[in-house]
Amino acid sequence: MGVFATSPESRRRHRSQQVAFAVLLAMTVLLVLPVLAILGMLVWRGAPALSLEFLFTAPVRGMTAGGIWPAIVGTMWLVGVSLAISAPIGVLAAVYLNEYARDSWVTRVIHLAIVNLAGVPSIVHALFGVGAFVLFFRFGTSILSASLTLAIMTLPVIIASTKEALAAVPMTFREACWNVGASRWQTIWHVVLPNSIAGILTGIILQVSRAAGETAPILFTGAAVFVPFLPQSVNDQCMALSMHLFTISTQVQSVPQSITYGTALVLVLLVVLVNGVSIVIRSRIRRRRKW
């Protein structure tokens, strides 16, 4: 027998290694299955409903026919306005927390608040939105109220992801900056932000899918079951894809299945599209930087 021939002991180790591989692979496949199943079912049942007419007309006959255009437009309004509010606030707050704030009990309380805000169920956000924006600030049930509610919901995640992107910028870059006499803000503006913008954008865009998909926070604050016109300003109510899906699948009788699944498919495609754009932007920016 050669020196390097397999011993019974090493053969046993090989076997347990193979078992481990098989189990891990199986779990990974299990993870992918539901995703494929959902997408497959949506495409199979919803694709026949898709047409230009379905996309670009309003629902008719008590929502049992026609299209979903007002809901698409409404979702875009809600997502756009909510991110226009939460992205700047979230990014600036994260810059403060990561670059300026010292470790004191105040910042620890702020961190705790952010973590807890991220864990609040969306229906609670909805109730808060009603109390604060609809009633107290008298914004009424409107795109503004709904977007503010969504903004509060997405804010903690944007802060967290931005902080992570900022923290990934090597400390040596900051030290290099300070050592030529750059102020903190100059360091942030010239070095930290340009090198973390890809991560920051990714974090923000990922919140698009969350804002687009949530139903509870907009249910009482701004989304309506049916609005006969497209929103003209943030003071109007609007329809939304998620809300529309909820309505036609639970509240309205005899809606053809193809319309329900078609609506769901459009919502998913919209989110996939936005995520795709974010991936392209990120890889573009990544290719430019090297360290």
Added chain:
Amino acid sequence: MTKPQGIRTENLSLWYGQFQALLDVSLEIHHGRVTGLIGPSGCGKTTLLRCFNRINERIDGVRTAGHVHILGEDIYAPGVDLVELRKRVGMVFQRPNPLPLSVRENVLFGLRIHFRRGELRKDELAHAVEASLKEVGLWEALKDKLGHRATSLSLEQQQKLCIARLLPLRPEVLLMDEPCSALDPAATQRVEQLIRELRDRYTILIVTHNMAQARRISDECIFMLLGKLIEHRRTEDLFISPKDERTANYVEGRFG
């Protein structure tokens, strides 16, 4: 004209929270010479170095007492602007830390930070790049690569570039924290050569773990132990006839 002054400290002490890292350090570092700072790890060399451009203050819980005079002025006095201080007192780190920009923009970074867009003429900028790179001996190698990414250079070139980056701001003091520890012996030799060449124009303070290096490049040497300054003399004297027994033990390799 008065003779340019180096660095003078009086009873400088520094605490990280409860831990005292520097104990009553009083020293005088002369302009136009290279001063080496040696001592075992954790003796406060780097901490002392970082006091001289006040970069320690970024760390929570740091407290300093005593005085540090640079160019005759107390840099811990209330009216001192950190921006102006750091323009005059540049620092080179253990690992080269070029910014993820082009070679040219790395050299010009300091100027861009301190002047508005309109205040810098194109030919001035070009001159600053050429002069700074020539001073560190990189001009011939990099004059056709000014647009290249600084992070793609060799470590030796990166470290020289980090020195060049300080020069357009006309510093008086160059602080170097083990500037050669990431370099191979040949590159180390060339960076040491550069430090020798820069010596006349600046006050250079260099922390090193390598005693042979301290002997090669420094004119004066300071030995520190447990936050205290033990001995500060001409390098030859410190190595050949140390006065303090602890210095002798360290430089002869009996501990540390």
